[in-house]
Amino acid sequence: MSRKIKETDTSEKVEVQSAQRFSKSAFLDAADSNKDRLILQVVLEDKKLYTRDEVASKVDVWKKKEVK
Numbered sequence: 001m002s003r004k005i006k007e008t009d010t011s012e013k014v015e016v017q018s019a020q021r022f023s024k025s026a027f028l029d030a031a032d033s034n035k036d037r038l039i040l041q042v043v044l045e046d047k048k049l050y051t052r053d054e055v056a057s058k059v060d061v062w063k064k065k066e067v068k
Contacts, residue, residue: 021049039063 024044031037043058044050050058 019051019053021051023047023049027055 024040024046027040027044027050028037031040039059039062040055043062044055
């Protein structure tokens with residue numbers, strides 16, 4: 001991960017780590033179950049990179065959707 005120095009409003013320097021990004025196929029390969037793979041297949045787009053937090057957020061939103 002790359003590290004950056006960020007100044008806050010109080011002029012303190014805070015070290016910020018950039019989150020590592022992964023492809024859809026990397027998340028599919030790392031999925032624990034077929035159910036998880038299916039959800040990731042639906043939620044993620046091909047040829048786009050995601051952080052773990054972005055994927056978790058997308059999966060949570062998808063799971064909370066109202067069933068039609």
